[in-house]
């Protein structure tokens with residue numbers, strides 16, 4: 289077959305791919321000694337990361353591990369993140385683009401230079417102060433991919449107010465929960481944005497969130513998508529809304545001194561799904577976090593200030609915080625940002641943008657790669673672009689998808705790194721340094737310098753290194769990008785991340801081990817292959833979703849007696865949620881109606897991106913004798929796998945009946 293290139297046949301034969309020589313010659317890190325340097329000199333070697341930043345006050349100690357797991361990094365140091373991302377670049381590159389932004393309609397473009405960014409961030413910082421934001425107040429933002437988002441984040445950082453950005457796709461209820469948890473007096477949102485070319489009224493979600501929230505929000509700063517408030521959006525006189533444009537008009541020429549923050553002062557919160565219904569506010573520190581994301585942007589993403597870099601993620605997730613905003617800007621590079629979806633107005637949009645700006649470095653998710661693969665290479669081939677470096681993040685990438693990415697997007701000439709990390713870890717932890725290690729499709733690679741991953745068995749014992757067996761992925765030593773705590777809940781921080789594999793009575797940091805919640809295989813070449821979550825968290829198109837969050841949304845529907853959610857493998861999205869429901873007795877509504885209510889409830893409680901793929905009505909759920917729902921069995925049913933051991937069940941016929949119901953026609 290014409291398309292059966294030598295590359296495809298190499299897949300079965302060739303396990304490793306060497307980084308191209310041209311790449312190695314120009315890479316930011318090409319000295320293999322770096323790994324030993326970090327091992328021999330832990331934790332002091334991380335000073336090399338902190339030295340990439342400008343500090344107002346030098347740190348006294350690199351790591352204070354006297355009170356594990358509440359580690360402190362670069363203690364005594366002081367700095368400001370917005371200064372490091374903007375001001376310090378002005379002398380050299382004030383007229384260089386910091387962001388190139390494209391709206392839904394590609395004729396609408398903005399180039400925001402570092403000087404523009406400086407002006408906008410200063411005016412916004414002054415505006416936030418005008419509405420009463422003080423140092424250490426948490427500002428909740430609910431902004432889509434508009435320049436206003438990084439501007440607001442950096443304005444918060446400038447005045448020392450931690451931001452808590454809630455992904456714009458989250459519902460009013462999800463926003464309200466996060467406003468309450470962070471106890472924010474000030475919220476920042478916008479009138480709307482475009483999705484598939486249609487204007488979405490985004491303010492509506494905030495209106496509803498204000499009703500649902502327990503906290504009294506004093507002020508909502510409302511950015512406008514166009515130069516004025518959109519005709520579909522109204523502000524009622526009683527609402528706490530203030531137009532950002534009005535505030536900015538007052539502060540157009542304002543200059544706000546960046547506030548010196550202690551290295552340990554929080555920079556932001558990022559809520560993420562865990563094993564309970566309540567999302568956790570992962571709190572990130574200023575000094576350690578910024579050092580870590582700046583260094584990994586330089587060493588792993590190989591960013592140079594002269595590059596045009598494009599991380600095609602949403603800033604509303606951790607990937608965008610670390611690798612669109614903080615890391616790349618701290619290095620003074622040019623980033624691309626775009627509104628709307630990769631298939632609007634056509635399926636070649638991404639490559640059209642890549643060609644237009646001659647993008648050098650491209651960062652995306654395996655879900656996106658699978659989607660591009662499904663659309664076909666013709667869309668790609670139409671455009672002329674040349675990536676030097678590509679990465680993936682968010683889920684395991686299948687070797688087939690990796691190969692397609694390598695061949696059709698990278699032209700067999702770009703280096704690819706898979707980056708394993710989490711909201712909690714701040715930045716990449718398992719990933720190859722691109723010039724130093726061979727690429728291995730399907731494998732996240734080797735630990736980043738100074739990072740100490742390991743696998744532990746279920747009884748909590750360390751497994752033999754590189755055994756080729758699967759185990760619980762843990763990190764044995766602290767690193768600067770790690771979360772400080774769960775906002776306002778130190779106990780949950782210890783319970784979720786440390787208790788399982790640590791000696792929690794010990795105050796020796798060697799006895800404390802961070803649990804990632806993922807399963808992985810440590811292969812005999814030292815590479816880690818990450819398998820996915822081991823807890824009740826699923827990964828839908830690279831977005832983390834808690835089973836408990838979904839189940840509690842479904843239980844909001846009156847007709848539902850009981851519900852359980854199972855993750856089903858999906859070709860494109862990685863995983864999708866299937867809901868198994870027992871309907872209350874005496875419910876008159878049809879299954880169709882109940883299904884619609886369930887889907888509606890999930891969209892309302894969490895957001896459209898969390899929509900269940902399948903709703904299965906069952907008589908009973910598989911339960912243990914003590915009444916615990918056995919979700920694993922449902923997962924096996926959803927995936928058409930063997931049921932497995934059902935001997936501990938109260939009624940082993942239950943899963944069999946469900947299986948016959950789901951797969952009866954197979």
Ligand code: 6R9
Pocket residue numbers: 560605606607680681682683684685706707708709710711712732804805806818819820821827830831832
């Ligand atoms: C950055 C980010 C974290 C979870 C993580 C794991 C999965 C992320 C991965 C990966 C395999 C990779 N994950 N990167 N799995 N290979 N390269 O995605 O953060 O949204 O918190 O998700 O995503 O399961 O535990 P977050």
